[in-house]
Amino acid sequence: MYPQLVIDTMKLKENVQFLTSLCHEKNLSVMGVTKIFLADEVLAQCYMDGGVDYLADSRIINLKRLSQINLPKVLLRLPSISEVETVVRYAHISLNSELRTIEALDDAARMMKMRHKIILMVDLGDLREGILPEDFDVTVTAIKEFKHIDLVGIGVNLTCYGAIIPNADNLGQLVTLAERLEQEHGIKAEIVSGGNSSSLYLLGQDGLPEGINNLRLGESLVLGRETAYGADIEECHQDVFTLRAEVIEYKRKPSLPTGEVGVDAFGNKPVYEDKGEMLRAIVSIGKQDVFIDNLIPRDERIEIVGASSDHLILDLTKTGDDYAMGSIIEFDVEYGALLSLLTSEYVSRVYR
Numbered sequence: 001m002y003p004q005l006v007i008d009t010m011k012l013k014e015n016v017q018f019l020t021s022l023c024h025e026k027n028l029s030v031m032g033v034t035k036i037f038l039a040d041e042v043l044a045q046c047y048m049d050g051g052v053d054y055l056a057d058s059r060i061i062n063l064k065r066l067s068q069i070n071l072p073k074v075l076l077r078l079p080s081i082s083e084v085e086t087v088v089r090y091a092h093i094s095l096n097s098e099l100r101t102i103e104a105l106d107d108a109a110r111m112m113k114m115r116h117k118i119i120l121m122v123d124l125g126d127l128r129e130g131i132l133p134e135d136f137d138v139t140v141t142a143i144k145e146f147k148h149i150d151l152v153g154i155g156v157n158l159t160c161y162g163a164i165i166p167n168a169d170n171l172g173q174l175v176t177l178a179e180r181l182e183q184e185h186g187i188k189a190e191i192v193s194g195g196n197s198s199s200l201y202l203l204g205q206d207g208l209p210e211g212i213n214n215l216r217l218g219e220s221l222v223l224g225r226e227t228a229y230g231a232d233i234e235e236c237h238q239d240v241f242t243l244r245a246e247v248i249e250y251k252r253k254p255s256l257p258t259g260e261v262g263v264d265a266f267g268n269k270p271v272y273e274d275k276g277e278m279l280r281a282i283v284s285i286g287k288q289d290v291f292i293d294n295l296i297p298r299d300e301r302i303e304i305v306g307a308s309s310d311h312l313i314l315d316l317t318k319t320g321d322d323y324a325m326g327s328i329i330e331f332d333v334e335y336g337a338l339l340s341l342l343t344s345e346y347v348s349r350v351y352r
């Protein structure tokens with residue numbers, strides 16, 4: 001069945017093994033982030049076999065799906081007040097920045113006769129989630145009042161929204177706050193979580209401030225790449241995932257459409273470049289299945305011309321006689337493509 005996403009579980013496990021050993025050598029625990037593959041259980045098992053210490057996801061439904069896997073679960077996105085019972089039930093730890101939510105978690109935990117652990121998120125400039133550093137002391141003082149909540153650490157998220165790069169300065173501030181938590185508030189910061197795959201580059205330069213003891217890794221594990229500068233990690237596989245799609249039309253056609261140009265199916269007015277006659281192929285996948293801009297044909301001679309909801313049009317002019325009707329074309333997938341492919345019910349998954 002095509003299109004299909006082929007997943008090399010050995011390569012994934014090797015990526016996880018490499019990066020978790022590297023982190024463990026530097027006394028960093030690893031939260032393996034599963035949201036990129038919608039908490040697919042086979043892949044989450046690869047994380048576990050590869051040695052991650054926690055499984056982490058932004059959606060509580062995904063953590064529920066992973067209940068069978070015997071590792072502590074971490075909810076990455078701030079909990080909604082409307083879902084606190086589910087959070088207490090399925091997440092051992094959640095990341096938080098709002099006292100209202102923490103109070104609701106405390107209430108839920110009390111009613112369920114359970115305890116819930118939280119990591120307090122601090123915003124150090126990226127301007128997504130987190131309390132501002134100046135509110136640290138009042139917030140911690142208030143959290144200490146909740147009887148069913150254990151504050152187990154602090155964390156920061158960088159690069160995801162504001163594209164701010166982690167460095168000795170912003171992560172140094174996090175370590176200072178962790179020390180403050182211990183000295184001023186008498187709470188040991190068991191977890192000082194210094195960010196995501198964009199913090200990895202600091203390991204290579206020995207630039208991660210001492211005191212950071214945890215990273216939350218997603219993209220680096222699955223795509224073998226650090227995300228501060230987008231560099232491939234040499235020791236990792238970048239081709240854990242391969243999209244395979246089938247050619248359903250294969251013809252020589254002009255590169256310029258004929259007739260009056262209106263708007264396309266998505267309301268855009270296209271602009272065309274005349275490249276003369278082309279060898280064009282259509283493969284049976286489209287914008288409904290995948291974020292096209294994030295696909296890269298494995299065969300470097302192939303170029304993506306464009307796509308509509310169900311059709312992806314390729315320029316095969318440079319490929320001679322190498323393809324024909326029914327050929328399978330392979331693509332590397334970037335982050336956005338992976339998310340969309342795994343969400344589409346029209347794309348089958350094949351595990352190797």
Ligand SMILES: *Cc1c(COP(=O)(O)O)cnc(C)c1O
Pocket residue numbers: 033035058076077157195196197198216217218219220227
């Ligand atoms: C998605 C996410 C991560 C993982 O980020 P990667 O860049 O994929 O490593 C870590 N922390 C939080 C809070 C996230 O939302």
